[in-house]
């Protein structure tokens with residue numbers, strides 16, 4: 588399943604864009620914070636806003652240091668490059684972003700092998716399969732070095748118990764532990780736990796600011812000082828050393844202060860939408876945190892959705908519908924109405 592294939596673009600006004608929570612635009616208050624940001628040259632370590640953002644996330648997640656980077660992909664890549672050398676291996680879930688959607692960057696750029704494990708119904712990995720995937724000390728094999736988990740995964744908030752069991756298995760085998768927390772705060776919100784409860788057992792955590800949190804750009808990798816120093820060096824090597832990046836970090840700081848608590852609204856709306864689709868009998872529906880997945884009945888004329896101003900991903904076979912802060916009250920009402928019209932329309936078949 589690809590979450591990036593697009594369906595028809597609405598020909599008229601877009602009333603609600605449900606493709607992803609990455610489509611949000613900075614709100615006026617965030618733009619003001621960006622315009623007023625104190626800045627300096629971050630490659631020299633002089634940008635006070637970047638330094639504040641890195642320190643704030645490191646402190647929240649209980650880590651020594653943070654590193655501001657342009658994207659979640661770069662954050663995960665830097666983590667893998669910092670943890671692993673050439674000929675070493677990352678173990679992760681087969682549907683995880685690091686395996687499926689990052690163009691095998693760790694392999695291409697770092698000579699790192701990627702070992703994909705089946706992912707459970709809850710988005711977690713099986714501890715026995717983790718143990719079995721770790722290679723013997725034998726010159727035929729790569730050296731297993733890092734276990735990379737993901738939370739949320741396809742919207743699913745993986746329970747702390749499940750995460751803990753995977754961590755225990757990884758640690759017992761001598762692996763380092765990374766969390767792709769692109770939607771870390773959606774996970775925290777759904778699990779009802781503290782940041783530290785999820786982040787605590789990992790060496791490094793990557794958190795995105797430009798998904799449900801509404802910042803235009805940016806992720807922060809947090810972890811131990813020495814590892815982050817290596818990641819900083821790699822960031823420069825990849826051309827990711829930014830200068831007056833404080834204008835971007837200010838958006839991240841604003842997002843952390845104002846947009847974490849409201850994620851619950853996105854989750855509630857996703858639940859409402861899922862119930863609506865289910866009641867309408869449109870197909871198979873699942874929902875977790877801010878995402879709804881609809882595998883539509885074959886006879887539906889899905890072109891009704893863009894015709895009514897919905898920008899949606901193509902079904903593959905499920906259609907991913909993502910709730911976020913840029914969907915207004917009226918936009919959400921229009922989403923519900925468009926699906927009602929889909930159910931009432933004469934089928935395509």
Ligand SMILES: Cc1ncc(COP(=O)(O)O)c(C=O)c1O
Nearest residue numbers: 658659660661684737767769795
């Ligand atoms: C789970 C997960 N990890 C990492 C990323 C990469 O983030 P970016 O698009 O900022 O590179 C995404 C993007 O959607 C994601 O969903």
